[in-house]
Amino acid sequence: MHRLFHEFAHRYDLHTPPGHYQHDHAFVIKEALRVSPVNCRLLDVGCGTGVFLESAISAGIDGHGIDASSEMIEVSRRRLGEDRARVQRMQDISDKSDYDVVCALSWTIHYCESEAQLQDILNRGRRALRSGGLILLQVANDVCMTGAVKIDRELGPSGEPDDTYFVHRFLPQNDPNHRVIAEYVYTSVALSELLYEQHELGFASPSLIADAVRKSGFGNVCIMKSESIAPFVLGIAP
Numbered sequence: 001m002h003r004l005f006h007e008f009a010h011r012y013d014l015h016t017p018p019g020h021y022q023h024d025h026a027f028v029i030k031e032a033l034r035v036s037p038v039n040c041r042l043l044d045v046g047c048g049t050g051v052f053l054e055s056a057i058s059a060g061i062d063g064h065g066i067d068a069s070s071e072m073i074e075v076s077r078r079r080l081g082e083d084r085a086r087v088q089r090m091q092d093i094s095d096k097s098d099y100d101v102v103c104a105l106s107w108t109i110h111y112c113e114s115e116a117q118l119q120d121i122l123n124r125g126r127r128a129l130r131s132g133g134l135i136l137l138q139v140a141n142d143v144c145m146t147g148a149v150k151i152d153r154e155l156g157p158s159g160e161p162d163d164t165y166f167v168h169r170f171l172p173q174n175d176p177n178h179r180v181i182a183e184y185v186y187t188s189v190a191l192s193e194l195l196y197e198q199h200e201l202g203f204a205s206p207s208l209i210a211d212a213v214r215k216s217g218f219g220n221v222c223i224m225k226s227e228s229i230a231p232f233v234l235g236i237a238p
Contacts, residue, residue, distance in 0.1 A: 004184060008195055009049070009071035015154055015166040015186045018051040021106070023227040025052050028103055028136055029059045031234065035134045036100035043099045043128060045090045046108030050076030053084060061101075066090070090121050095128035102128055103136040107230065109209065110140055110201035115177070118203055122216040129237040135218060137233045140204035142172040142180050144229060156190040164188045170201075178205040209233045 004012070032040050040061045044053050047065025049072055056063040057080070066088040067073050076085040090108065102125045112118045125135050149169045156163025167185035172178070180201040187194040203209060206223045210233050213221050218235030225231050 002199055003195055003197055004186065004199075005048075005069045006071050008186060008193075009069055009075055011186065011188070011191075011193070012049050012072070012075070013051070014157060014188065015152065015164050017154060018054075021052070021228065022055075024105065024138065024230075025055045027226060027232070028052070028105065029056055029061065031134060031136060032056070032061055032101040032103075033059070035132070035236075040100045041098065042101040042103065043093075043095065045093070045102060045104040045125070046106065046111075047076055047085055048072050048106070050079040050085060052103075052105060054079055057084070064099075066093070090124075091117060093121070093124040093128055097128070097130050099128050099133060100130055101134045101136065103138075105138040107138065107140050107201060107204075109137050110180075110204055111199075112202060115203070115212075118209075118212055119215060122212055122218075126216050126218060126237055131237060133237040135213065135235045135237070137209060137213070138226070138230045139206050139209045139233055140170075140180060140201055140230060141206050142170075142178050142204040145170040145172050145180060145204075147171050156188060158190065160190050163190050172204070178203050178208060180204045206231050206233055210235075 042061050042063045044065040047067050053063040053065050065085040068089045070087045073085050073087050152166040153162045154164040165187050169183050171181040182199040185196045210221050213235040221235040
């Protein structure tokens with residue numbers, strides 16, 4: 001249970017504003033509409049507060065989301081309405097041929113706990129797709145991680161300048177499973193809040209994830225760069 005996604009879910013858009021990932025979101029929307037230009041149905045795995053879904057729906061996509069955090073889903077439903085997002089772990093996806101696109105952004109896929117679980121999640125994603133559908137995963141790359149400390153400075157809840165800070169660094173563990181320790185600090189002066197916690201991310205390697213996608217039966221698997229530090233792995237369902 002990560003407090004950042006639960007206890008502090010209602011602050012997520014404060015330290016990670018919606019505009020932060022607009023280029024990545026635009027890329028996903030473009031790829032989704034390329035695969036299914038009309039009546040595209042999309043599942044956002046780890047939808048968080050619904051920021052990407054809001055953009056996707058505005059672009060004409062029939063977007064739906066799941067997230068393991070009920071607190072995140074509560075925020076998402078306030079943004080999108082009750083019928084767009086539900087509480088569900090990616091390990092429990094049971095949809096069958098329901099979507100044209102399944103996506104998992106912001107390193108969601110790296111919260112799986114074992115290689116077997118990673119493979120099972122990808123298999124579930126494949127079964128959820130219609131023939132010719134697209135899986136699109138935004139993934140971490142430990143080779144590019146230096147352990148440098150990064151600081152994001154944001155406005156406060158009432159627009160106070162430089163009130164909210166999000167400090168983070170990523171520490172590769174240099175093991176066969178490409179584990180990374182992510183350290184996060186969130187603080188808001190106006191709200192007198194401060195949070196520090198560590199997240200363990202597994203399989204932080206685009207090539208490793210791409211191989212796992214291939215093992216799940218996807219064709220035309222490729223790795224594409226993004227404007228952020230996280231590339232995308234794409235695969236087409238048979």
